[in-house]
Amino acid sequence: MGLLRTIFIIVLVWYLFKVLGRIFAPILMRFAAKKAEQRFGDQFEQFRNQQQRTEPKKEGEVTIDKIPNRKASNKDVGDYVDFEEID
Template structure:
């Protein structure tokens, strides 16, 4: 059975597509702030959990007394090669 396309069917399809498009657009504008707020809270919670685990782990490994100072990392000392070149002292001429 072969069916032919009619003008009313085409107009009806276009109207349905437009209604769906504008419906999604309006719902998106209404629901977007709630979605963004939810995602940001989840990210903040995840970051807080990771940071909290790091702090708890650090405190468990190294219990500190009040007033105690500790250095966790020694600064990198760069050694320079003295045979590379000569230092040239200069003066500015006015």
């Protein structure tokens, strides 16, 4: 009797979860989409404000914001082996 009761409770919870999921899923998706839209809008506004604060550049002018770190190559890594294809 306990096994049938446990199976019945599991099936009941499963169907309850499916019904509630169908009801609340669209609401949750709308909320997530609205939050994502708000975040993208905020990032766009920050980018636009940053672009407006900087002085306009002449056409063709090149600026470097960050110089990449140059790493010295290690020549003692290993030997170069030339491979040939064998048919």
